[in-house]
Amino acid sequence: MKLAADLRAFEARLGHKFQNDELLVQSVTHASLSSATRPDNQRLEFLGDRVLGLVMAEALIAADRSAAEGLLAPRFNAMVRKETCADVAREIGLGDVLKLGRSEMMSGGRRKEALLGDALEAVIAAVYLDGGFDAARTLITRLWASRIATVKADARDPKTALQEWAQARGMTPPRYTEQARSGPDHQPIFTVAVQLDNDEIETAAAGTKRAAEQAAARALLARMEHLT
Template sequence: MTRNARQTPPREIEPALGHRFARPALLAEALTHPSAASPARPDNQRLEFLGDRVLGLVIAEALFAAYPGESEGTLAPRFNALVRRETLAEIAREIRLGEHLNLGRSESLSGGRRKVAILADAMEAVIAALYLDGGMPAARGFIERHWTTRLQAPAEAPQDAKTRLQEWAQGRGLAPPDYQVLDRTGPDHAPVFTIEARLATGEHATAEAPSKKAAEQAAAARLLDSILGAGA
C-alpha cells in the first residue's frame, strides 16, 4: 500500500532498528527521498554519504577479523558483495524500510518504495542517522545484526565484480572495461584512490578505496549496478 509521508511517523521503524532516537529529526531526514524534500525538509543524500563510510568501516573490520588468512585480493570481492546496493536493498526489505520512506507523489506512484537504488540509499542514510544519534555502538549493532549471517555464509569468496563486468562486456561483443585513476589523495601511509570504470559504450562509474585494486572492484560493482538496472 502506498502511504503518504505524513501518515508514517518515523518512530514506527525504531524497533526494527533497535534504537530509540534522541533526535528523531535525524531519522526523518534519513527517510526523506530527494523527491519529497523541501527547504524545511532536507533529503537523505548527505546522510547517505556518511552512512556509506560507516558501513564500509564496520564491514571491513568484520572481514579483517573473520578471515585472518585471506589477502586483500580475496577480501575485496567479499567486501564489495556485502556493501553493494542489492545487499543494502535486501536488508531494507527485511525491515520493511520502504513503507516508511517519504517520497514525492510521482516517485511513490512509480513504485519507488521497491526500487533497489532508493532502498539502498535510504539504508545507508539510516545507518548514518544511527551513528549520529547513538554513536558507533548503535550503528555497529544494527549492521552486525543484519550483516553477520551474510558475512559468514559463503564458504568461498564470490566472483569479483571486475570479472563479472568483463564477462558481461564480452558476452555483448564489447572490449574489456577500461580503468583509469582519476585522483589520489591522502598521505602515503593512507592513500585514497578514485578510479573510473568505463565501457566502450560510454557507461561509466567511479569509486574510492584505499588501494587501486579495491577501488577498481568498487567501481566495477557500481557500473554493474547501473547497467543491470539497479534503479529499476
C-alpha cells in the same frame, strides 16, 4: 518531535531508540519531498556509505583472520554494493516508511533498488550520529550477520567471473541480450540471456537488467564449472 506510528515500529525493527527523532525522519525523506524546512537524506547517505564501509571491512577481517586482501576485497564489494543494501532494506521494511514525493511514489519508488539502498545508508548514518560508532556497528553487524557468515571465499561479481572463465579458455567475452521485458513501468521484470562462444546459454529474470545479467552469468558459470 513525535514520531508517527509507522516510524516507531520501524525504529523497533532497527533495534535503536533514537534520542533525536529528527535524524530518523531525515534519513527516510527522499529528495522528491524535500524543502527548506524538510531536509532530505542525501547528505546522510554520503556519510552512511563510509560508516558501512568501515564497519564491514572490520567485520570481514575479524571473520577470517587469514584471508589475504585479494579475497577480502571481493567479499567487501559483495557486502556493500547497492543490491545488498536494498535487500537488507527490504528485510526490515524500510520501503514502507519512506517519505516520497507524489511522482516518485507513483513510479514505485518504495521498491526501487537504488532508492532503497541509498535510504539504508542514510539510516546507518542517522544511527551513527545519534548513538555513535558503536551503535552503528551493532546495527550493521546484526543486519548483515547471516551474509557475513556465508560470504563465499570468492565473491567476485558473477559477470566478471564468467568473463575471466571464458577468456582463460580463449573465448570472446560473454554476450548478453535482453529477451523480454514484462510488468508495469514502475515494477518491470527483465529477462536476459547470456551466451558463450561454445553456444552454451542461460537465461534469468530479475527486477533490473543488471540483476538479471548477474543471475544469468552466475547460472552459466556454475554449469560450466560443473561440466569441466
